[in-house]
Amino acid sequence: MQLFNSHVHTSTSPDCTAPIEDICLAAFGAGFSGIAITDHCSGSHYISYNSYDILKNSLRDVRRLAKEYQGKMEVLAGVEFEEIIWSPEYINRLIATSRFDVVLASVHKVQNVPDTRYFSRIDFSTYTNDELSYYINCYFKDVLKTVKTCDFDVLSHLTIILRYVCGKYKIDFNLSEFMPIIDEILAVLIERDKALEINTSEFSTVGLMPDEKILSMYRTLGGRKITIGTDAHFPQDISKGFDFAIDVLRKIGFDSYYYYKNRLPQKIII
Ligand SMILES: [Zn+2]
Ligand SMILES: [Zn+2]
Structure with a gap:
């Protein structure tokens, strides 16, 4: 069986220090037949993070390593666009003018809440149950708006909150x-023929994102396009x-998963 990891970061991402050479070497050593390099590009503060340069450098490095x-191993050009709905015109222009194999969409911060910082900066232990419910509902609303309105191939780490x-x-x-x-998010993904990612980065703590129950719901609704990403920031x-x-x-009943090349789904039988 081919092993394809559709979500990997390198030192071009602001939160990763591992050079692409080390990431590729580790992937090859682990037996992957392919990986997609998906460095972060932010729609919420693309100027301070200089998303344009991040993207340019990432694509340059990927072509070299490919x-x-x-x-021996496919090294594909991806991107993780976060918070696309904060500045869709800018992100859409970047997508239209770059040649990607795969575009991931993700949400790491919520737009219409009192605290709009990254989840990682918020102290949720100070929230009451009602505040937490409100916040998490707003998170899912942002995800729903993203899957309804944005250009992407794969929804990343649903339930990362x-x-x-x-x-x-x-x-x-x-x-x-x-x-x-x-349920509505999954239905929109299926209707728009987009893929759902299984993100394994927290499998030893909170489990797969999303979990088995949500993956089963996706399958029951007719969803078949699943990608797998370890979201590795370290080799x-x-x-x-x-x-x-x-x-x-396999347990849920899937007989395959996918990766994307030239933004087209490629099936892998498991
Ligand atoms: Zn992410
Ligand atoms: Zn990521």
Whole structure:
């Protein structure tokens, strides 16, 4: 079976220090047949993060490493566009003028709430249950708006808010009250023929993002396009949780997963 990791970062991302050479070496050593380099590009503060230069450097490095690994491992050009709905015109222009293999869409901060900082900067332990419910509902609303209105191929790490609420702050919180909006997000993905990512970066703490229950809902609704990404920011995390994700897919009844090349889905039988 081919192993394709569709979500990997390099030192071109502002929160990663691993050079692309180290990431590719680790991926090749772990037996991956391909990886997509998906450095962060932010729609919420693209000028201070200089998203244009991040993208330019990332694509340049990917082309170089793709040549180096030709015939051994595919190194594809991706991007993780965060908070696209904060500045869709800018992101759409970047997408239209760059040649990507895969475009990931993700949400790491919420737009219409009192605290619009990154989840990682917010102390959720100070929130009441009602405040938390309100905030998480706004998170899902932003995801829904993203999947309804934006240009992308794969929705990344749906439910990532749990990494902070349940993982970092150990708050006992479950998503049952949000199942209707999650259902709507999945239905829009299927209708627009977009893929859902299984993000394995927190599989040893809060589990897969999204979890088995949501993945089953997606399948029941008719969803078949799944990608798998470890979201590795360090070489040692390159394959973390990948086999576990395949096992869960098989258990739910999936017979395949996908990766994207030239923004077209490529099927891998599991
Ligand atoms: Zn992300
Ligand atoms: Zn990422």
